[in-house]
Amino acid sequence: MKVILSLFALLIVVVSGYGLLSSKKANPYISQEPEVLVIPLGLPPIPWPADNPYAKNKADLGQLLYFDKRLSTDGTISCASCHSIPRAFTDGKSIAQGIEGRMGTRHSPTVIDAAYQTHLFWDGRAKTLEEQCKGPIANPKEMTLVVDNVHEAHRQCQEHIMKIEGYKPLFREVFGKDTCESDTCTIEQISKAVATFERTVLSGNSPYDKYMAGDLKAMTEEQIYGLKVFNHVGCANCHFGPIFSDGRFLNIGVGMDKENPDLGRYMITHDPKDWGAFKVSTLREIEHTAPYMHDGSIKTLEEVVEYYDKGGIPNSNLHPLLKPLHLTEKDKKALVSFMKALSGEGWQHFKEPKKFP
Ligand code: HEC
Numbered sequence: 001m002k003v004i005l006s007l008f009a010l011l012i013v014v015v016s017g018y019g020l021l022s023s024k025k026a027n028p029y030i031s032q033e034p035e036v037l038v039i040p041l042g043l044p045p046i047p048w049p050a051d052n053p054y055a056k057n058k059a060d061l062g063q064l065l066y067f068d069k070r071l072s073t074d075g076t077i078s079c080a081s082c083h084s085i086p087r088a089f090t091d092g093k094s095i096a097q098g099i100e101g102r103m104g105t106r107h108s109p110t111v112i113d114a115a116y117q118t119h120l121f122w123d124g125r126a127k128t129l130e131e132q133c134k135g136p137i138a139n140p141k142e143m144t145l146v147v148d149n150v151h152e153a154h155r156q157c158q159e160h161i162m163k164i165e166g167y168k169p170l171f172r173e174v175f176g177k178d179t180c181e182s183d184t185c186t187i188e189q190i191s192k193a194v195a196t197f198e199r200t201v202l203s204g205n206s207p208y209d210k211y212m213a214g215d216l217k218a219m220t221e222e223q224i225y226g227l228k229v230f231n232h233v234g235c236a237n238c239h240f241g242p243i244f245s246d247g248r249f250l251n252i253g254v255g256m257d258k259e260n261p262d263l264g265r266y267m268i269t270h271d272p273k274d275w276g277a278f279k280v281s282t283l284r285e286i287e288h289t290a291p292y293m294h295d296g297s298i299k300t301l302e303e304v305v306e307y308y309d310k311g312g313i314p315n316s317n318l319h320p321l322l323k324p325l326h327l328t329e330k331d332k333k334a335l336v337s338f339m340k341a342l343s344g345e346g347w348q349h350f351k352e353p354k355k356f357p
Pocket residue numbers: 066077078079080081082083096097098099104106107108109110111114117119120121122123129132133134136137141142143194198
């Protein structure tokens with residue numbers, strides 16, 4: 001019987017390819033299904049990093065930490081404060097607002113399908129989700145009251161979490177016996193757990209994915225026409241691939257008419273070609289993540305289309321594809337309709353934990 005059961009388990013792992021069965025011990029704080037990780041239609045396997053592979057108990061621990069306000073200095077802000085489930089892992093604000101109501105400088109992008117992003121942040125300054133996670137924890141406009149001392153901000157966060165008795169068995173189960181017994185329950189482990197959770201927050205199996213897989217009725221006539229316009233006027237030159245972002249940093253002019261514009265990727269690379277350039281956004285779940293752009297300056301998808309139709313905001317580094325498009329009213333409506341065909345599933349089943357360790 002035991003042999004048959006383990007063969008069955010093996011089969012599920014093999015069939016799902018990239019899924020894993022949960023560990024035997026269930027986390028008492030997280031109960032939701034599914035136990036087996038399902039990758040929605042249209043998405044490739046999740047690229048799990050070699051030094052942080054998937055484990056269900058790690059994703060569950062990460063989910064707790066993601067929603068736990070005690071990661072912040074004064075216990076008021078969690079990752080979910082700015083990337084919340086009902087808003088498709090964004091916050092609905094133009095510019096993010098963090099600890100003590102402090103205003104940030106940019107709009108909160110979605111965490112959905114972040115597993116497939118080759119760089120994180122609008123300017124791509126983090127290469128992995130693990131590295132990204134350490135950013136907000138040490139950002140005095142987001143989760144810490146410690147100013148200009150990343151190491152100290154991380155140390156305090158780690159100390160907060162370590163003091164919570166209920167977390168200790170969970171960290172031990174995920175990261176090994178010694179963890180949390182001395183001072184080894186680290187910011188690295190917090191980030192690894194949070195990143196594992198984030199990689200399971202997906203969106204695929206949208207009308208577009210079904211259409212592409214051969215279900216020609218999955219998109220409306222207007223959406224099918226919108227897809228043609230999307231390809232024809234060049235949107236697809238930048239927004240393509242499984243998450244509709246090619247991962248490049250480009251200048252499409254957003255915010256360039258401000259007195260001191262955000263220079264985006266240029267501030268990281270100091271390469272003139274990156275002047276005013278931002279990461280090409282994913283368009284998955286775009287219907288649910290308004291407002292839009294790195295500065296949250298565009299309120300609706302209709303206005304985004306108007307922005308592209310007029311050719312963006314002129315500046316010395318504007319991408320050549322940004323030029324007046326002369327779209328008809330029908331084209332504009334169809335483009336918006338098509339973008340709504342990119343609303344799928346793979347994230348709605350997550351719930352904010354009701355209780356914490
Ligand atoms: C105060 C609001 C706020 C909090 C709290 C916050 N974030 Fe963010 N998040 C943002 C903003 C704003 C950006 C974009 C910043 C930039 O590009 O410079 C961002 C970017 C990201 C990205 C990059 C997405 C992409 O496509 O590039 C991820 C992933 C992310 N946050 C996850 C987290 C996690 C995990 C936490 C908790 C440890 C967290 N955030 C806490 C506002 C917030």
